[in-house]
Amino acid sequence: KAGVTQTPRYLIKTRGQQVTLSCSPISGHRSVSWYQQTPGQGLQFLFEYFSETQRNKGNFPGRFSGRQFSNSRSEMNVSTLELGDSALYLCASSSWDRSYEQYFGPGTRLTVT
């Protein structure tokens, strides 16, 4: 079974730009969660989608948004990028209805200059 995939793997953007990251979950998994990881803050929860609905949301500004498609693929968008948005963005998928275990993709390393 293929794992969670994320694209792109690396991204360099300029302050003020926007960015869209993509995540394809493990086949059959309907839950996708997004996290931001920085050396200083550790893993921070952004949001979770299940069957195209946002089910949970972390404490991030409205510049961070996401969505999930009918095939469970998910995207997250960050608008008006700030230097502090430089981080590793991780998505994790879960079947949820059979198991709460979350499996992570390789992440997207975003650098904002």
Added chain:
Amino acid sequence: QKEVEQNSGPLSVPEGAIASLNCTYSDRGSQSFFWYRQYSGKSPELIMSIYSNGDKEDGRFTAQLNKASQYVSLLIRDSQPSDSATYLCAPMDSNYQLIWGAGTKLIIKP
């Protein structure tokens, strides 16, 4: 504020010895608990999940859970240099959201 506390380390353990990683959590409603391993520059990898009080063994790994004490631990037997990584403890809260500890950096010395 739901909190998860882990000793940040680094925890240095000789090769072949038992590594013991500890985690305490504040949310009494947590029923599911997960341990992840994260190598530097990589994404977290699920090692163990535990849902009931007591021990759960999987190969060289044993997870221990004590809900009354709000304590969960991970033991790694016969530690290998490849076990050197940061280990993250993550209880799941009543909203099915993982609450993450800062992680313990483990170093296995050959």
